[in-house]
Amino acid sequence: MRRFHLLRTTSARAVPLLVVAALASNVGTASAANLTGIGDPNFPNIGSAAYDVSNYSIDLKFDPSSGRLSGTTTITAKAKQDLKAGTSIGFDFLLQTQSVLIQNKPAKYTLGKDKLAVTVPVNLAPGAEFTTVVAYNDIPSRVQNAAGARNWIENAGGALISNEPFSAEWWYPSNDHPTDKATYAISVLAPEDRDVLSTGVETSVTQTIPGWKRHNWLSKAPQMTYATFLAIGKYERSGQDAGTPARPNLNAYATDLDPTIRANAKSSIERTPEIVDWLASTLIPYPYEATGGVVDARMGGFALETQTRPTYTDGFFRRGKNDSVVVHENAHQWFGDSISVATWKDGWLNEGFASYMEYLWSEKNDTGSAAEIADYAYATSTRINWNVVLTDPGPADVLPAELYTRGALAIQALRSAINNDDVFFRLIREWLTKYQYGNAKVSDFIDMANAVTGRSTNALFKTWLTDKGKPAYKPTDATFDASAKRAPRSATPTPAKPKVWDDLYAVVTQKQ
Known part of the structure; x- marks a missing residue:
């Protein structure tokens, strides 16, 4: 991450309390007995040591007119503990939940301030692979975490979620800690005049509903939760010609950027493939399947090393081009994202x-x-x-x-x-x-x-x-x-x- 000096803000949050009060549930509530965090000394209640995620399959619809986000996330994971039926596990999540299935069986759940507590309906031995499907429907811009942060940024044109150390909980349930990396399949339905950007490679754009398009993104390499972003809005795409079949490049600039700032940003962001090649020659080969960058004023006062495609605020380019920030965020693909x-x-x-x-x-x-x-x-x-x-x-x-x-x-x-x-x-x-x-x-x-x-x-x-x-x-x-x-x-x-x-x-x- 890179922040403006005068914006000494932080997205770090106070340690949340474990969930005890039900905000939403199916039949009954989940026990809070096994909701201890993954063990981070700074955030002891974040994450879960009960399971290890291998894949997130996120299938969403976003309506800019209402700000409503709805859909499902399917989490494929392995049990790290003996999870007997009736045991509760936790997912870091903030949005109103409609249902939870584990191994295709309905599971009791409780949505609290920063944690979705779910009661496992079947026995899961250590090492057993299992799937959890969470359906939800909410307006993320109205939701804050235990520390009062609202990291889902929205305006009339769309929405943006890109933050560190926490951002996932505003748009999908997860094991929200850097030690649990996973692959991602992200599919988002949005109005046809809005673009949808994320990490990895865009595999397809389809239209099955008049006036709406579905964008599908795939990240094949292990990826942290905070290194995963979602941007929905009006963007100018560029830089595809600078990529290769083995490593496609895609840059995007919000169309409401000041024209001078957009030109300054382009003069640096379009150098991303060159900068990545230099980094690879200095370090070791580039660890991911794509490169690029997204510039959006809604980022606030920082840039972030979202995997394969860093996100930048427009402020870095107000004085002119700024290759240094592009070097910094792409260096993080090795120092921060890979390690x-x-x-x-x-x-x-x-x-x-x-x-x-x-x-x-x-x-x-x-x-x-x-x-x-x-x-x-x-x-x-x-x-x-x-x-x-x-x-x-x-x-x-x-x-x-x-x-x-x-x-x-x-x-x-x-x-x-x-x-x-x-x-x-x-x-x-x-x-x-x-x-x-x-x-x-x-x-x-x-x-x-x-x-x-x-x-x-x-x-x-x-x-x-x-x-x-x-x-x-x-x-x-x-x-x-x-x-x-x-x-x-x-x-x-x-x-x-x-x-x-x-x-x-x-x-x-x-x-x-």
């Missing part, structure tokens, strides 16, 4: 590396080396709160600005300490290969850094990730020996501002 956090304490693995890839893009284009950018950020760091612990920012804001700024400086410090780019980039590539399509913790990266370099990086990362206060030395002076003597900060003059700086930090300091 995802094990818990929401591990966000540095996403944001620090995506930000550092911007530094490397600048280095490639001679608009400032990574070392120059890092040292300038260190010298002019009035916007950085050096007391934020990057390995545990806390649930109030799991994606603070410091994950991006100080987070990238930590990576430059590591690169400087290694002092051998062959070793540094081998570490990055081995990291991306080992944990591809999986999840990892910050400690996993530190362990790999120790193994690949043959040195202990523990002290270095303690200084740059966990110690409170500004480090006593700039990133390019970093060594593996944290006790090494340094020149006083005052003895180091402020370096010249890199050419790319305004794209990186003057307008925007945060990315998702």
